[in-house]
Amino acid sequence: MDQNIIKKCLAASKEMRKDVIRMTYNAGNNGAHVGGALSMIEIMAALYLGVMKFNIQNPTDEARDRFILSKGHGVMAQYAALKQIGMITDDELMTFKKNETFLYAHPSMNPEKGIEFSSGSLGQGLSLGVGTALALKRKGNETSGVFVLLGDGECNEGSVWEAAMSASHYKLSNLTVIIDENRLQYDGPTDDILSIEPLVYKWNSFGWDAVSVDGHSVEQLLEALSVKKDKPYAVIARTVKGKGVSFMENNPYWHNGRLSQQQYEQAMAEVTA
Amino acid sequence: MIDFTPSNIRMWSRLGSCGAFGLAALELPAIDDKVVILTSDLTFFSGLERFKSAFPDRLYNLGIAEQNMVGVAAGFAKEGFTPFATTYAAFASLRSADQVKVNMGYMKLGIKLVGLTAGLSVGILGATHMSFEDIAVMRAIPNIVVLSPADCAETVKATLAAAKIKGPVYLRLTGAMNNPSVYKEDYAFEVGKAVTLRDGSDVAVIATGTMVYHSLQAAELLAQQGVSCRVVNMHTIKPLDMEAVNAARGAKLIVTVEEHGVIGGLGSAVSEALAGQAHRPPQLMIGMSDCYCHAADYPYLLEQYGLTGKQIAEKVLISLERKQ
Numbered sequence: 001m002d003q004n005i006i007k008k009c010l011a012a013s014k015e016m017r018k019d020v021i022r023m024t025y026n027a028g029n030n031g032a033h034v035g036g037a038l039s040m041i042e043i044m045a046a047l048y049l050g051v052m053k054f055n056i057q058n059p060t061d062e063a064r065d066r067f068i069l070s071k072g073h074g075v076m077a078q079y080a081a082l083k084q085i086g087m088i089t090d091d092e093l094m095t096f097k098k099n100e101t102f103l104y105a106h107p108s109m110n111p112e113k114g115i116e117f118s119s120g121s122l123g124q125g126l127s128l129g130v131g132t133a134l135a136l137k138r139k140g141n142e143t144s145g146v147f148v149l150l151g152d153g154e155c156n157e158g159s160v161w162e163a164a165m166s167a168s169h170y171k172l173s174n175l176t177v178i179i180d181e182n183r184l185q186y187d188g189p190t191d192d193i194l195s196i197e198p199l200v201y202k203w204n205s206f207g208w209d210a211v212s213v214d215g216h217s218v219e220q221l222l223e224a225l226s227v228k229k230d231k232p233y234a235v236i237a238r239t240v241k242g243k244g245v246s247f248m249e250n251n252p253y254w255h256n257g258r259l260s261q262q263q264y265e266q267a268m269a270e271v272t273a
Numbered sequence: 274m275i276d277f278t279p280s281n282i283r284m285w286s287r288l289g290s291c292g293a294f295g296l297a298a299l300e301l302p303a304i305d306d307k308v309v310i311l312t313s314d315l316t317f318f319s320g321l322e323r324f325k326s327a328f329p330d331r332l333y334n335l336g337i338a339e340q341n342m343v344g345v346a347a348g349f350a351k352e353g354f355t356p357f358a359t360t361y362a363a364f365a366s367l368r369s370a371d372q373v374k375v376n377m378g379y380m381k382l383g384i385k386l387v388g389l390t391a392g393l394s395v396g397i398l399g400a401t402h403m404s405f406e407d408i409a410v411m412r413a414i415p416n417i418v419v420l421s422p423a424d425c426a427e428t429v430k431a432t433l434a435a436a437k438i439k440g441p442v443y444l445r446l447t448g449a450m451n452n453p454s455v456y457k458e459d460y461a462f463e464v465g466k467a468v469t470l471r472d473g474s475d476v477a478v479i480a481t482g483t484m485v486y487h488s489l490q491a492a493e494l495l496a497q498q499g500v501s502c503r504v505v506n507m508h509t510i511k512p513l514d515m516e517a518v519n520a521a522r523g524a525k526l527i528v529t530v531e532e533h534g535v536i537g538g539l540g541s542a543v544s545e546a547l548a549g550q551a552h553r554p555p556q557l558m559i560g561m562s563d564c565y566c567h568a569a570d571y572p573y574l575l576e577q578y579g580l581t582g583k584q585i586a587e588k589v590l591i592s593l594e595r596k597q
Binding site: 109116117118119121123124126127128129130131132133134135136138139158159162163165166169170 | 309330333335336338340341343344345346347348349350351352353354356371372374375376379380
């Protein structure tokens with residue numbers, strides 16, 4: 001594996017965590033979906049800095065890979081990744097959740113800024129991914145991949161499994177799902193709210209190849225996401241909600257939380273260390 | 274190219290709106306090479322068996338999973354295709370309502386969603402399969418063009434027209450096989466432009482879908498009673514043809530007729546459009562009342578709901594008498 005790419009992803013992950021904390025603090029009393037953004041940082045870094053093809057000079061280039069954020073509430077991590085690749089500026093990042101921003105608390109379709117679809121209503125992104133993957137095949141685009149990031153809590157939604165069935169039925173080898181398996185949803189642990197495990201077994205049984213990796217290991221993510229499959233492929237990324245900030249980790253309060261100045265300073269110190 | 278000859282029109286009417294849609298679909302690839310059709314286990318019901326034989330690779334069956342179908346259609350639209358997607362109107366509008374809102378409304382992706390058997394035509398299947406909420410749902414979501422053809426010839430026209438609209442469209446199909454014809458020969462169809470089928474000064478009837486035919490029957494009966502009726506075919510419910518609605522203000526009574534609930538449908542759209550006007554006649558809203566009825570066959574249900582020509586005429590006479 002290319003050590004430079006690993007280094008780039010690790011460095012970017014660190015910056016992205018800081019940016020997510022800054023955005024959360026900047027959002028003020030409204031707070032932000034910080035826990036689920038912090039759990040998907042390495043996934044975003046691996047995709048944007050290691051795996052996906054894109055052209056920031058031509059964001060709608062047909063040859064690009066398509067990324068669909070189905071767990072739209074985690075979008076701070078995507079915005080931070082888009083800053084890392086130069087699609088959005090730090091000034092723009094700091095408009096997050098402010099009136100008249102284009103950086104909504106859930107992504108709003110903006111192809112010129114690399115946001116393929118609007119999302120936020122859970123359970124819809126994989127259908128978009130299936131449609132996109134079918135359309136790419138129909139166009140004869142054999143080189144672009146489609147990557148869809150789902151939350152594990154999101155897998156409660158029945159439409160996810162409708163889409164999963166259709167992906168394997170149509171043998172969509174150009175479609176990869178990453179599940180941010182942080183094991184917490186709004187009301188508490190996924191095992192307490194609506195048991196969704198075992199995820200690898202479930203995706204396998206829906207006709208997908210599936211693998212479980214440490215979702216905070218850039219190496220494992222890069223390795224898993226570089227494998228070519230002949231059917232749709234699910235990478236179950238085991239993660240920690242609130243990863244990197246001691247008082248947020250595994251604490252459901254930080255699904256959507258606001259930071260006091262003291263908490264902000266502590267969080268920044270921890271993710272900078 | 275498809276020919277609007279009297280014999281073709283008669284054939285489409287025999288097939289009903291689903292069959293007419295399916296035959297019109299055969300013309301779509303010639304109009305737009307980017308057309309694909311998605312269905313949720315309703316290939317045959319949508320009249321698409323010939324399409325499937327002619328263009329097997331353009332037809333995607335998504336199984337009994339309407340929410341996913343709308344999302345998949347959104348993916349196709351985003352990548353530059355022109356996806357039609359078919360299911361029962363009841364499921365198009367309500368089971369997949371959030372997907373319709375997000376993908377068609379919010380993102381304005383150019384899905385052409387076809388709602389089959391809207392209204393009462395499959396009434397024997399019960400309220401699960403009847404659809405008299407779909408106009409209300411689709412009309413309430415921004416950015417969606419809502420088409421409601423009057424008969425099978427217009428179903429063909431509307432299908433071809435939908436393919437040429439860049440944005441999202443909901444195509445509402447009403448009626449059964451042997452659907453009565455409003456149009457016997459070719460005519461000009463323009464999205465957003467209502468068609469005045471009969472002129473008259475006392476009463477202005479604005480109808481949509483199958484109720485256009487029944488309203489023409491009513492107008493004939495009313496003429497025998499000395500009441501002169503204008504009958505307007507409002508085939509596009511959104512955007513509403515304001516010129517046609519305003520023209521109706523000259524009558525003593527406006528009547529809206531639809532095979533849809535009186536809450537949120539064409540009647541509501543007309544009423545909302547006129548709400549700010551100082552001079553407007555009263556409006557009689559004819560449609561399904563606010564309840565779910567007993568399952569029964571189509572003619573029986575039309576009669577139960579007072580949607581036949583004779584019943585429409587009677588209601589109009591009663592309203593006119595009350596007014597005087």
